[in-house]
Amino acid sequence: MSSSPSSKAAPSLAEALTHADVLFKQGELEAAIADIGRAVDAALDGERAVFLTVMNGALMFAGQLALAIRTDLEFDYIHATRYRGATTGNELHWLREPMVSLQGRTVLLVDDILDEGYTLKAVRDDCLRRGAKRVLVATLCRKLHDRCVEGIHCDFNGVEVPDRYVFGYGMDYYEQGRNLPAIYALR
Template sequence: MTAASLEQALQNSDVLFTRDQLDTEIARMGREIDAALAGERPVFLTVMHGALIFAGQLSLAIRTDLEFDYVHATRYRGAQTGSDLHWLREPHVPLAGRTVLLVDDILDEGHTLKAVRDACVKMGAKRVLLAVLCTKLHGRRAEGIEADFNGVDLPDRYVFGYGMDYNEQARNLPAIYALKD
């Protein structure tokens, strides 16, 4: 992947959400999460790498005290299709009896996110709340996975920016882009 190919991708993309629009939605999410936590001190569990940018901003929008940790998991291991969950890094904070706020960049089909959520429950979390920057709208979602807190809805297109990558580039773009059909 070269800078030229990223530039071509940007020229062949639409801006779906600007940073200002995302800032507004993330602030709203913070208020909703505060209301849902009602005085609890949850484990704020960021899914790496994609959620890094969103998680930092979301954490600053939440007034509730948080205990931070992160996970890194994959179902792909270099393949095009997923299999069983493989941990690159499991949570280090004990989850038993705790509320977990699982934070990710996007809810697309949701297989990996569902596997991470279910693993948190197996580790003893009393509940797992899912906060995502965006949800892709389509009919291919894994059964039993929905966001408790969602920033924006996206069309069923290839998206990148604001934590989401375009061939391992462009995660730090301050907007969400979608390749034109």
């Protein structure tokens, strides 16, 4: 899950866009998502998995990915946070837990970005505690740095982004810009 850059007052999205670079346009992202869909189909090999979307950031990516996967899926979503209004995370707090039983199932955990991975790892580990036989992680993007927590990785990833604040295509800039049709990075 992405978090907003630190600052006292959030500038407008229009202002942020004047200080940002386009990293990936919609067509490039759609092609990457189609590739992920084919890789997921191969990995599932006909198995009906639980497609578990991490809200809110993964909404756009998840919708497109679901359409790119040909294997039948069962859908659910979760909303979890470690921040609860703070700037540093603690234990996982569920805003919405999975409703579908994960017992003995393969879970395709779909998120917008693998950055440091604390929340994604906590959600993945929770799926395993709920009895999932395996959890495959699909992300739209992975941030390139060496701060990722040990024990979490993407099984499927669309694009790699630099170690800058990124937004658009589901990821927010102070709760703005999730519906931008490209991924941007602040300079």
